[in-house]
Amino acid sequence: MSHLLSVSDLHVGFGKDPVANEVVHGIGFTLDPGETLAIVGESGSGKSVTALSVNRLVDFGGGKITGGRIDFTLGSGAVIDLAAAPEKELAAIRGREIGMIFQEPMTSLNPVHAIGEQIAESFRLHHGLTGKQAMRAAIDALERVRIPDAARRLKYHPHQLSGGMLQRVMIATALSCNPRLLIADEPTTALDVTVQAQILALLSELKRESEMGLVFITHDIGLVAGIADKVMVMQNGKAVEQGRPMRCSMIRSIPIRSIF
Numbered sequence: 001m002s003h004l005l006s007v008s009d010l011h012v013g014f015g016k017d018p019v020a021n022e023v024v025h026g027i028g029f030t031l032d033p034g035e036t037l038a039i040v041g042e043s044g045s046g047k048s049v050t051a052l053s054v055n056r057l058v059d060f061g062g063g064k065i066t067g068g069r070i071d072f073t074l075g076s077g078a079v080i081d082l083a084a085a086p087e088k089e090l091a092a093i094r095g096r097e098i099g100m101i102f103q104e105p106m107t108s109l110n111p112v113h114a115i116g117e118q119i120a121e122s123f124r125l126h127h128g129l130t131g132k133q134a135m136r137a138a139i140d141a142l143e144r145v146r147i148p149d150a151a152r153r154l155k156y157h158p159h160q161l162s163g164g165m166l167q168r169v170m171i172a173t174a175l176s177c178n179p180r181l182l183i184a185d186e187p188t189t190a191l192d193v194t195v196q197a198q199i200l201a202l203l204s205e206l207k208r209e210s211e212m213g214l215v216f217i218t219h220d221i222g223l224v225a226g227i228a229d230k231v232m233v234m235q236n237g238k239a240v241e242q243g244r245p246m247r248c249s250m251i252r253s254i255p256i257r258s259i260f
């Protein structure tokens with residue numbers, strides 16, 4: 001059986017000479033459906049570049065994959081090497097099979113439009129729903145991420161929602177296509193601690209409901225120790241430690257929450 005995601009010997013660089021300007025130096029990991037991999041490391045260690053390489057958004061930031069494979073099992077059962085796939089195929093996979101959420105939900109939402117419109121748009125685009133159907137789907141999506149009074153909230157504009165609520169909206173949008181893999185790049189870093197825990201618990205529940213694979217990126221090991229099946233600790237573009245959360249010596253030896 002192939003894994004949902006199998007990254008091997010991944011090298012990524014930037015600029016005119018990406019081999020000379022390499023920032024990710026041969027990392028590898030696997031992820032199965034329903035599993036959570038936490039990628040942990042200090043700022044600048046290569047977590048985001050790794051995540052953005054998986055869905056190849058790294059290309060749009062001037063990055064280039066210079067070596068390795070990113071084998072991803074599609075819903076059809078076919079395995080595709082995302083590291084070598086043409087942009088046309090990647091565009092179809094992004095959003096549909098691989099969802100992504102970022103640290104700053106505000107940057108991904110349009111301040112001019114009500115959130116309901118923006119979620120409904122995703123259902124129009126990806127599922128061909130129209131008018132009322134798309135709005136109904138948007139309400140369901142908000143309910144799925146436990147936003148109370150969802151029908152009323154549809155009319156809210158992004159600036160009328162708290163950071164935690166906005167992140168829920170982003171999660172709802174990312175899940176609107178039922179992705180098989182969700183990449184969450186520090187989705188709780190900008191939130192206060194209580195809200196962080198709520199969002200984390202929500203992601204964990206949603207993952208269990210849908211059997212999707214979750215890659216959760218954070219600089220805070222303490223945050224993910226409880227929900228991760230696997231941890232990869234990155235430093236200077238390398239995986240310096242990999243394993244089950246309880247086996248990682250870095251996690252055992254460092255006082256939780258004080259690291260990085």
Ligand SMILES: Nc1ncnc2c1ncn2[C@@H]1O[C@H](COP(=O)(O)OP(=O)(O)O)[C@@H](O)[C@H]1O
Nearest residue numbers: 014023042043044045046047048049050061062
């Ligand atoms: N668009 C870019 N152009 C050039 N270098 C970049 C770019 N994005 C990231 N890097 C470099 O890659 C390294 C890893 O960055 P990143 O993956 O964003 O770190 P992290 O997410 O762990 O904080 C850093 O040295 C950073 O400066």
Ligand SMILES: [Mg+2]
Nearest residue numbers: 047048049185
């Ligand atoms: Mg980052």
